Amino acid sequence: MQTYDFIVIGSGSAGSVVAERLSASGRFSVLVLEAGGTDRRFYVQMPLGYGKTFFDSAVNWNYTAEPDPGLAGNADHWPRGKILGGSSSINAMVWIRGAREDYDDWRDAGNPGWGFDDVLPAFKAIEDNQGGADDWRGTGGPVHVTDMSPAVHPLTHLYLKAGQQAGLPLNPDFNGASQEGVGIYQISTRDGRRMSAARAFLRPAMKRANVRVETNALATRILFEGARAVGVEYERNGHKETVRAGREVVVSAGSINTPQLLQLSGVGPARLLQSLGIPVVRDNANVGANLQDHVGINYTYRAKVPTLNQILRPWWGKLRVGMQYLLARSGPLSLSINNGGGFFRTDPSRARPNMQLYFQAFSTVIPKPGERPILAPDPWPGFSIGLSNARPSSRGEIMIRSADPREHPRIVANAYSTNADLDEMLDAVKFVRKIAAQPAIAGIIEAEVLPGPSVQSDADLIDDFRRRSGTVYHPVSTCRMGPDPASSVVDARLRVHELQNLRVIDASIFPGNITGNTNAPSIMTGWKGGEMVVEDQR
Numbered sequence: 001m002q003t004y005d006f007i008v009i010g011s012g013s014a015g016s017v018v019a020e021r022l023s024a025s026g027r028f029s030v031l032v033l034e035a036g037g038t039d040r041r042f043y044v045q046m047p048l049g050y051g052k053t054f055f056d057s058a059v060n061w062n063y064t065a066e067p068d069p070g071l072a073g074n075a076d077h078w079p080r081g082k083i084l085g086g087s088s089s090i091n092a093m094v095w096i097r098g099a100r101e102d103y104d105d106w107r108d109a110g111n112p113g114w115g116f117d118d119v120l121p122a123f124k125a126i127e128d129n130q131g132g133a134d135d136w137r138g139t140g141g142p143v144h145v146t147d148m149s150p151a152v153h154p155l156t157h158l159y160l161k162a163g164q165q166a167g168l169p170l171n172p173d174f175n176g177a178s179q180e181g182v183g184i185y186q187i188s189t190r191d192g193r194r195m196s197a198a199r200a201f202l203r204p205a206m207k208r209a210n211v212r213v214e215t216n217a218l219a220t221r222i223l224f225e226g227a228r229a230v231g232v233e234y235e236r237n238g239h240k241e242t243v244r245a246g247r248e249v250v251v252s253a254g255s256i257n258t259p260q261l262l263q264l265s266g267v268g269p270a271r272l273l274q275s276l277g278i279p280v281v282r283d284n285a286n287v288g289a290n291l292q293d294h295v296g297i298n299y300t301y302r303a304k305v306p307t308l309n310q311i312l313r314p315w316w317g318k319l320r321v322g323m324q325y326l327l328a329r330s331g332p333l334s335l336s337i338n339n340g341g342g343f344f345r346t347d348p349s350r351a352r353p354n355m356q357l358y359f360q361a362f363s364t365v366i367p368k369p370g371e372r373p374i375l376a377p378d379p380w381p382g383f384s385i386g387l388s389n390a391r392p393s394s395r396g397e398i399m400i401r402s403a404d405p406r407e408h409p410r411i412v413a414n415a416y417s418t419n420a421d422l423d424e425m426l427d428a429v430k431f432v433r434k435i436a437a438q439p440a441i442a443g444i445i446e447a448e449v450l451p452g453p454s455v456q457s458d459a460d461l462i463d464d465f466r467r468r469s470g471t472v473y474h475p476v477s478t479c480r481m482g483p484d485p486a487s488s489v490v491d492a493r494l495r496v497h498e499l500q501n502l503r504v505i506d507a508s509i510f511p512g513n514i515t516g517n518t519n520a521p522s523i524m525t526g527w528k529g530g531e532m533v534v535e536d537q538r
């Protein structure tokens, strides 16, 4: 049986970085097992191509959550990258670190080394920010971060003005001194191409002689000798293989697959595992529990002026932006659809923002089956102001249904299952309407299309957002970090409690969700986690 010093399961946002960090010195051999295939695909590289990958089972796990009473019984679509780069190869590329207080809360929950001042150097080292280095930004790192300001659709500037008229400051850098306000997003791209974790970290690491990456390799079980992880069993091309880890197994399979794999391997809630005939290696009720996610909704408007719809929908418009992209790697196809954004407080008595905004100069009220119809928007001029909650109190779980590693686990989101989450979303959608009513933007609005002017009472607004909300793809905390095995899965050095030679390094370890999108924090987790593994080697 082949032996590597380290086996990393999953090549996503965190796993790609872990593989790079572990292999940098040349001292250790590293095997990466990735269930998906290559990221050398046009719609993965082209930023707006993520509309195509949204449902594409060639690159996406395409999960469906359980019907959720909080979402009017809807069974939500949960895309996750199944490809080199993981979800960073199919995401919307918005680059947000989260707020200082998010990380200080992580540290104060008993996790030394994870406060904002501890993680800031990692964020800076990761970045090659187009805006240059300052107290917060970094340059010269592997992830190029692009400022979309010169290229956003002109309507974005009306949104920014309207946001200020509604009382928010203009914020030039959501990753800078403060998050609050409206502004233009930074995105992870370079020269009009997606800057996934695979492009930034894994592909450079793959050039090293001590790194081997197996694609289409589904890890099915972690192998233990007593309490010590010693290897991994995986399936590739219909064959079962086993491989040994001389030093450690690192699970970086993401917030859904990491708890699934631990449970399949006998690490999880004992009663569930026993009921499925899985021998229990370590009973820990937190594996798969404590699921936190962001939920969001769009308010959509019909405009009196042309929007991106008039560019992306007609054949000649598609031809124009297609040529612009192919010849100059510029134009709308080279950007995230979320041009503008923001962070606000639903109640001034709050110490910091609890809601995130997205401005999209396009609309897709009329759905197209099997596609996120970014490349086929509505036939009329439309735009959307979207929002999502930042630190909801609702909790869900990810639990396996069977001992079959190919069967998708049960995803129970429990969205809007607390009064606090309902109340803040009600206040938040009213604030979106307040932005749309400001002089800077009201004059170009012909009508509110969704939810529409008839939806006015609190009961109707709640009913509407329950029916139309969905995940914004930021599940975290299903193997959360903490000092106590009774309430967490890994310690502050990301070692699985009460087991040896086994770590989890991905978004599942977040003790709580961050205020913003989760790719940059997952990459940071990969960076810090990878460095910790190296530091802990003799």
Ligand SMILES: Cc1cc2nc3c(=O)[nH]c(=O)nc-3n(C[C@H](O)[C@H](O)[C@H](O)COP(=O)(O)OP(=O)(O)OC[C@H]3O[C@@H](n4cnc5c(N)ncnc54)[C@H](O)[C@@H]3O)c2cc1C
Binding pocket: 009, 010, 011, 012, 013, 014, 015, 033, 034, 035, 036, 054, 079, 080, 081, 082, 083, 084, 085, 086, 087, 088, 090, 091, 092, 093, 094, 095, 096, 217, 218, 219, 220, 252, 253, 254, 255, 257, 258, 261, 472, 473, 474, 475, 506, 507, 508, 517, 518, 519, 520, 522
């Ligand atoms: C559609 C979408 C849009 C998003 N938009 C944004 C955005 O604009 N900005 C932002 O910051 N965040 C965004 N996110 C979220 C962000 O991309 C994720 O939070 C982040 O990528 C998670 O990183 P991870 O390392 O935890 O997991 P992932 O990146 O999902 O990596 C897990 C990897 O493990 C592999 N794997 C899983 N199980 C196994 C197994 N058993 N064997 C082998 N390999 C396995 C998977 O195939 C995958 O490659 C978005 C996500 C999605 C899905």
